[in-house]
Amino acid sequence: MEKKLEEFAEYLKTIEHYQTAGSLMYWDMTTGMPEKAAESRIETMSFMNIQQHNLCISPKVEEFIKFFEAHMDEFDFVHKRMTTQLKKDYEKEKIYPESFIKEYSLAASKGQLAWEKAKNESNFEIFKPALQKLVDLTKQKIEYKGYKDNKYDALLDEYEPGLTVEKLDKVFGEMRDGIVEILDKIKKSGNTIDNSFFKKEFPKEEQEKFCLKMLEVIGFDFEAGRMDESEHPYTLNMTNKDLRITNHYYTHEFASAMFSAIHEGGHAIYEQDIPDSLEGTGLNKTSSMAVHESQSRFYENIIGRSASFCKYLYTVAVEYFPEQFKGVTEEQFYKAINRVEPSLIRTEADELTYSLHVIIRYEIEKLLINDKITVDDLPRVWNEKYKEYLGVEPQNDKEGVLQDMHWSDGSFGYFPSYALGNLYGAQMLNVMVKDVPDVYEHIEKGNLDPVHQWLKKNVHECADLYDPSDLIKKISGEELQAKYFLDYLNKKYKDIYNY
Amino acid sequence: MEKKLEEFAEYLKTIEHYQTAGSLMYWDMTTGMPEKAAESRIETMSFMNIQQHNLCISPKVEEFIKFFEAHMDEFDFVHKRMTTQLKKDYEKEKIYPESFIKEYSLAASKGQLAWEKAKNESNFEIFKPALQKLVDLTKQKIEYKGYKDNKYDALLDEYEPGLTVEKLDKVFGEMRDGIVEILDKIKKSGNTIDNSFFKKEFPKEEQEKFCLKMLEVIGFDFEAGRMDESEHPYTLNMTNKDLRITNHYYTHEFASAMFSAIHEGGHAIYEQDIPDSLEGTGLNKTSSMAVHESQSRFYENIIGRSASFCKYLYTVAVEYFPEQFKGVTEEQFYKAINRVEPSLIRTEADELTYSLHVIIRYEIEKLLINDKITVDDLPRVWNEKYKEYLGVEPQNDKEGVLQDMHWSDGSFGYFPSYALGNLYGAQMLNVMVKDVPDVYEHIEKGNLDPVHQWLKKNVHECADLYDPSDLIKKISGEELQAKYFLDYLNKKYKDIYNY
Numbered sequence: 002m003e004k005k006l007e008e009f010a011e012y013l014k015t016i017e018h019y020q021t022a023g024s025l026m027y028w029d030m031t032t033g034m035p036e037k038a039a040e041s042r043i044e045t046m047s048f049m050n051i052q053q054h055n056l057c058i059s060p061k062v063e064e065f066i067k068f069f070e071a072h073m074d075e076f077d078f079v080h081k082r083m084t085t086q087l088k089k090d091y092e093k094e095k096i097y098p099e100s101f102i103k104e105y106s107l108a109a110s111k112g113q114l115a116w117e118k119a120k121n122e123s124n125f126e127i128f129k130p131a132l133q134k135l136v137d138l139t140k141q142k143i144e145y146k147g148y149k150d151n152k153y154d155a156l157l158d159e160y161e162p163g164l165t166v167e168k169l170d171k172v173f174g175e176m177r178d179g180i181v182e183i184l185d186k187i188k189k190s191g192n193t194i195d196n197s198f199f200k201k202e203f204p205k206e207e208q209e210k211f212c213l214k215m216l217e218v219i220g221f222d223f224e225a226g227r228m229d230e231s232e233h234p235y236t237l238n239m240t241n242k243d244l245r246i247t248n249h250y251y252t253h254e255f256a257s258a259m260f261s262a263i264h265e266g267g268h269a270i271y272e273q274d275i276p277d278s279l280e281g282t283g284l285n286k287t288s289s290m291a292v293h294e295s296q297s298r299f300y301e302n303i304i305g306r307s308a309s310f311c312k313y314l315y316t317v318a319v320e321y322f323p324e325q326f327k328g329v330t331e332e333q334f335y336k337a338i339n340r341v342e343p344s345l346i347r348t349e350a351d352e353l354t355y356s357l358h359v360i361i362r363y364e365i366e367k368l369l370i371n372d373k374i375t376v377d378d379l380p381r382v383w384n385e386k387y388k389e390y391l392g393v394e395p396q397n398d399k400e401g402v403l404q405d406m407h408w409s410d411g412s413f414g415y416f417p418s419y420a421l422g423n424l425y426g427a428q429m430l431n432v433m434v435k436d437v438p439d440v441y442e443h444i445e446k447g448n449l450d451p452v453h454q455w456l457k458k459n460v461h462e463c464a465d466l467y468d469p470s471d472l473i474k475k476i477s478g479e480e481l482q483a484k485y486f487l488d489y490l491n492k493k494y495k496d497i498y499n500y
Numbered sequence: 501m502e503k504k505l506e507e508f509a510e511y512l513k514t515i516e517h518y519q520t521a522g523s524l525m526y527w528d529m530t531t532g533m534p535e536k537a538a539e540s541r542i543e544t545m546s547f548m549n550i551q552q553h554n555l556c557i558s559p560k561v562e563e564f565i566k567f568f569e570a571h572m573d574e575f576d577f578v579h580k581r582m583t584t585q586l587k588k589d590y591e592k593e594k595i596y597p598e599s600f601i602k603e604y605s606l607a608a609s610k611g612q613l614a615w616e617k618a619k620n621e622s623n624f625e626i627f628k629p630a631l632q633k634l635v636d637l638t639k640q641k642i643e644y645k646g647y648k649d650n651k652y653d654a655l656l657d658e659y660e661p662g663l664t665v666e667k668l669d670k671v672f673g674e675m676r677d678g679i680v681e682i683l684d685k686i687k688k689s690g691n692t693i694d695n696s697f698f699k700k701e702f703p704k705e706e707q708e709k710f711c712l713k714m715l716e717v718i719g720f721d722f723e724a725g726r727m728d729e730s731e732h733p734y735t736l737n738m739t740n741k742d743l744r745i746t747n748h749y750y751t752h753e754f755a756s757a758m759f760s761a762i763h764e765g766g767h768a769i770y771e772q773d774i775p776d777s778l779e780g781t782g783l784n785k786t787s788s789m790a791v792h793e794s795q796s797r798f799y800e801n802i803i804g805r806s807a808s809f810c811k812y813l814y815t816v817a818v819e820y821f822p823e824q825f826k827g828v829t830e831e832q833f834y835k836a837i838n839r840v841e842p843s844l845i846r847t848e849a850d851e852l853t854y855s856l857h858v859i860i861r862y863e864i865e866k867l868l869i870n871d872k873i874t875v876d877d878l879p880r881v882w883n884e885k886y887k888e889y890l891g892v893e894p895q896n897d898k899e900g901v902l903q904d905m906h907w908s909d910g911s912f913g914y915f916p917s918y919a920l921g922n923l924y925g926a927q928m929l930n931v932m933v934k935d936v937p938d939v940y941e942h943i944e945k946g947n948l949d950p951v952h953q954w955l956k957k958n959v960h961e962c963a964d965l966y967d968p969s970d971l972i973k974k975i976s977g978e979e980l981q982a983k984y985f986l987d988y989l990n991k992k993y994k995d996i997y998n999y
Contacts (some may be wrong), residue, residue, distance in 0.1 A: 017544075018544045022521040025524055037721075037741035037744035038724070045517045049521065064926075217774065224534055224535040227533075227534055240540050242534065444624040
């Protein structure tokens with residue numbers, strides 16, 4: 002048995018080699034690869050992808066599964082979970098023929114390049130053919146996977162195992178109503194917040210230093226990761242000892258890059274904390290993308306935008322940008338950070354309206370995947386929904402349908418993870434403040450270690466040992482629900498807007 | 501036949517995928533990879549190496565060779581060459597068992613890390629165990645390869661096909677005598693050159709801009725490459741559309757990074773010029789490392805340190821560093837660039853004494869490989885040879901035996917390529933000035949296109965279509981010889997030192 006486990010660990014390592022290669026190539030492609038290298042880079046990335054896929058579905062894996070299943074009674078909890086997850090992943094992956102994987106992988110790479118060009122020129126037409134291809138392939142994928150009630154269920158399952166449209170409609174409905182209610186109260190309060198000082202000039206170099214400082218504060222390990230610049234911020238994990246964060250700087254936006262750094266840092270810290278002891282089991286990863294987003298959004302919003310952290314943040318901001326923040330009080334600073342304003346861009350949205358951006362995307366994806374609308378309809382439907390939900394209307398494709406990269410690599414079904422992450426986060430917070438009653442006193446001083454340690458123990462170190470629905474039950478004793486998030490928002494904005 | 505050639509091209513592409521992955525990982529490792537990633541990175545690089553090796557020696561390759569050989573009479577020149585080179589490479593590679601390749605590859609990665617640490621701490625002892633391992637493996641490699649007269653022949657053949665110790669001793673002997681003679685004349689002339697203004701402060705950021713400008717001037721294609729920072733400058737080719745140059749900046753050295761940029765740029769332009777039409781033949785690469793070094797050193801010295809180019813260089817230097825070059829005349833600038841001074845560090849050596857640094861290394865490697873000295877003896881022998889050949893003595897390992905990275909990845913036998921590159925270059929120059937009589941008038945104005953076009957046509961586009969000895973005959977009508985280089989040096993230094 003020991004020998005078999007070693008052999009399995011070795012096998013996983015081989016898969017990881019291909020994953021590392023592919024990831025590094027992607028990172029390089031987005032952080033500065035010479036232009037003319039694009040064509041061959043896409044081919045090489047696709048090649049690495051296919052090798053990885055082939056290893057995941059090879060008869061060798063079936064052999065491992067059979068062997069492990071035959072020895073289930075000798076196994077501890079970890080190895081039992083290893084076996085069930087291995088089987089699940091294998092069965093998930095083996096349904097696709099190699100030709101499909103190849104086509105999909107190429108389409109995803111081409112999609113990213115086409116989207117980037119389209120976004121730069123703010124012209125959806127440039128992206129359309131590549132997007133159509135990805136939508137077609139996604140529909141084909143759904144056919145391979147199969148589904149019960151709703152085609153979109155098959156996509157949700159990719160990122161949040163077990164989630165369905167039925168369940169999600171319910172929880173998102175509740176969340177939407179709760180947010181709209183708060184939004185109304187804010188409007189009726191008549192109170193407005195000035196954040197014009199965030200629009201002064203903040204030189205890129207200084208912003209970068211500030212972001213590095215924030216990463217340090219939240220506990221990012223710079224010996225196991227780095228931050229670079231790319232068109233859109235993201236986090237990429239090669240291994241738990243090599244996390245690549247990227248960021249993007251706007252010289253007339255104080256908060257954008259900073260909160261991106263904290264957000265991506267949250268993702269990265271999660272991965273850095275995944276225990277080495279799970280290497281060789283395949284469980285050394287997140288249990289779902291919503292749990293992953295819960296960590297990034299926990300750092301970004303629940304901590305980053307809290308009154309306590311803003312006290313500390315204010316002192317650092319004044320130190321780094323004394324001219325820009327001359328005359329700005331701590332209270333003004335905190336309020337500006339939390340100013341609510343329905344807007345066009347998801348990643349720049351305030352904490353309250355953010356989830357509405359996600360719900361819009363969720364609804365559009367559902368329509369698209371269920372053939373209620375076509376790719377051609379997307380810009381129109383997008384703009385209509387923004388008008389309806391947020392009362393704003395994009396003036397062009399760049400600030401509308403082209404703003405997010407997710408569709409460009411075929412990640413349909415991912416968006417809900419962000420809003421679910423908000424729910425997970427608030428439900429976790431509710432437990433954390435009981436476990437660490439003086440946590441906000443530490444946060445106020447810029448000491449985020451108690452937060453980090455709590456998340457590490459309760460979330461990060463659990464890696465993929467539990468399904469996300471079991472994880473949240475383990476942590477909070479309850480199923481995931483919208484209540485905690487809505488309570489949290491209500492309390493926060495009541496204070497800020499005095500409604 | 502066409503189908504078979506396509507299949508072969510596809511096969512080569514797969515090999516290239518692994519090579520690209522490995523190269524990018526190396527580049528990343530040396531330009532900023534997080535520290536803790538080192539261990540797994542080394543494993544992944546080694547894995548990619550082995551996949552590549554296995555593909556190069558698979559029975560599939562033997563099949564291709566057999567098929568192509570059976571159809572030799574249908575082939576044109578290119579495909580004939582493709583077949584003979586394929587066979588040669590296959591037979592060169594297939595002698596090693598996989599276990600050896602694995603061990604060697606791991607030892608090379610570990611060697612690099614150990615060397616870097618040792619160099620930083622200027623302590624040869626830190627490097628010794630890793631180096632001993634590499635020396636042992638190199639000797640084992642020689643046993644696998646076999647040799648006729650001298651064990652070192654087996655290593656020379658790795659970088660300069662067909663070269664032997666017997667031939668090299670002759671040509672290096674001639675070169676050494678010639679250089680020593682010029683050195684004596686310079687000494688006897690009693691003339692000295694002041695280059696103290698190169699030791700003023702040159703901020704890194706400005707140097708970097710200056711280097712980028714130089715790369716632009718010599719014709720580096722920034723859409724097919726980029727320049728980064730690493731501990732030691734190098735050039736790495738992923739494909740002919742993705743060349744990675746690295747550089748290193750010393751704030752109190754004007755010329756170091758600049759000439760590194762021009763040197764590495766020479767390597768890179770060569771690779772960028774390799775014709776796409778040779779893709780799928782395996783001939784889309786250099787014919788030898790000496791030819792490669794001939795191109796880098798051609799740009800660095802023959803062009804870069806010429807009186808004509810220095811005229812142009814002077815105007816740019818004054819523009820970028822007006823304060824530092826206040827009061828320095830064009831003549832002083834040119835002479836300072838070409839100041840001769842026996843010194844400790846190869847990469848910082850002047851054009852005249854540089855080849856003596858190479859000859860020292862060649863002699864030491866010969867002794868080591870033929871068991872005349874041991875790894876323990878290296879620092880002592882190194883210092884003794886420096887005293888004997890150059891009259892200078894290292895005060896520590898960092899400026900002595902640890903200065904070069906070549907041994908750290910087992911590249912024994914590479915050093916001669918640099919000095920051979922000097923010979924190739926001078927012999928090429930002799931033809932170029934006849935073909936392009938007004939070439940120096942262009943160079944003076946900073947127009948290097950005529951140089952680039954001549955090299956492109958006569959060297960770069962020839963890629964691996966000819967053995968290096970045939971290539972130089974094709975270009976110059978003669979075998980490689982020391983005469984042209986010595987004549988060139990004599991003429992140059994006679995002018996400068998007025999002897």
